[in-house]
Amino acid sequence: MANVLWLQGGACSGNTMSFLNAEEPTVVELITDFGLNILWHPTTGLQIGDQVQDLLKDILAGKVQMDILVYEGSLIQGPNNTGTMNYFADRPMMDWIKELSEVAGYVVAIGDCATWGGIPAVPPNPSESTGLQFHKKNKGGFLGADYVSKGGLPVINIPGCPAHPDWITQILVAISVGRIGDVQIDDYHRPKTFFTDFVQTGCTNVVNFAQKVDGGFGRRGGCLFYEVGCRGPMTRASCNNILWNRQSSKTRANHPCLGCTEPGFPHHDLKKGSVMKTMKYMGTFPKEVPEGRTKLAYYMEAGFQKIMPSNKTVQETSK
Numbered sequence: 001m002a003n004v005l006w007l008q009g010g011a012c013s014g015n016t017m018s019f020l021n022a023e024e025p026t027v028v029e030l031i032t033d034f035g036l037n038i039l040w041h042p043t044t045g046l047q048i049g050d051q052v053q054d055l056l057k058d059i060l061a062g063k064v065q066m067d068i069l070v071y072e073g074s075l076i077q078g079p080n081n082t083g084t085m086n087y088f089a090d091r092p093m094m095d096w097i098k099e100l101s102e103v104a105g106y107v108v109a110i111g112d113c114a115t116w117g118g119i120p121a122v123p124p125n126p127s128e129s130t131g132l133q134f135h136k137k138n139k140g141g142f143l144g145a146d147y148v149s150k151g152g153l154p155v156i157n158i159p160g161c162p163a164h165p166d167w168i169t170q171i172l173v174a175i176s177v178g179r180i181g182d183v184q185i186d187d188y189h190r191p192k193t194f195f196t197d198f199v200q201t202g203c204t205n206v207v208n209f210a211q212k213v214d215g216g217f218g219r220r221g222g223c224l225f226y227e228v229g230c231r232g233p234m235t236r237a238s239c240n241n242i243l244w245n246r247q248s249s250k251t252r253a254n255h256p257c258l259g260c261t262e263p264g265f266p267h268h269d270l271k272k273g274s275v276m277k278t279m280k281y282m283g284t285f286p287k288e289v290p291e292g293r294t295k296l297a298y299y300m301e302a303g304f305q306k307i308m309p310s311n312k313t314v315q316e317t318s319k
């Protein structure tokens, strides 16, 4: 049994929508079968106004136990570090989060805005947004690099824009059943279960990647790395293993991966020409190459494959 409080800051509610779409288990099953008790959620909570404020005060006073604090959206500190741009229950949300994080069993940041600041933190960042324990790739964020919850863990980051429902539900269940100690997290506090392999693992275009066969938006039979900026080879996430809606993924539908589970997202701060477009040197060589390879090694291998493809059959993969 775990009491969950879910709060939102600078958010579009995309992660809530994703969570509500969970299938195995569903949100209802989380409550009936997996012992989650949702104390309050901004979309589904029945309490309003003073009732919510009283609940938050009771949590801070120790009258109500909060095992998991889920936070969705960026932590808004503006203007001038007052946080008043995001008022909630009669005070800046950032003040609530500071105090609630001190009494939380575990803190779970869901989505890129909560984990590293996401799109709201792109310069000039007028809302002074940041993530709970990271600001982009840098550890620190709002709670500081040294923060650990009462359960002894730093903020558990479940990134994504939005996060996959299974990534959310499985971590909440792991905490609820007392198994979160079995979940390893990486340097960016992401559960390794979901964020070790690259998006490319399981992509149906991977043969075309190997053979340097160019694809395009919605076009079958090619890879999206060469022209439309697919970040599958440098993005750690299980999107092609744990499929979305149990059906598909961006790259299986021939849409480039935008790299939304990496702390640099949105990459290059949305600089013109950097979104869904492969950035190149001299119009030929990709500026970013698959992780684990030097640029020189990659360029040599790519050139060799172009001249002598190992398999001349272009794979038509997308259904």
Ligand code: SF4
Pocket: 199, 200, 203, 204, 205, 206, 207, 208, 209, 222, 223, 224, 225, 230, 231, 232, 233, 251, 256, 257
């Ligand atoms: S479409 Fe993207 S993920 Fe799929 S093989 Fe190409 S680069 Fe990799």
Ligand code: SF4
Pocket: 160, 161, 199, 235, 236, 237, 239, 249, 250, 251, 256, 257, 258, 259, 260, 261
């Ligand atoms: S395919 Fe890429 S952009 Fe899409 S959800 Fe997965 S990691 Fe994010």
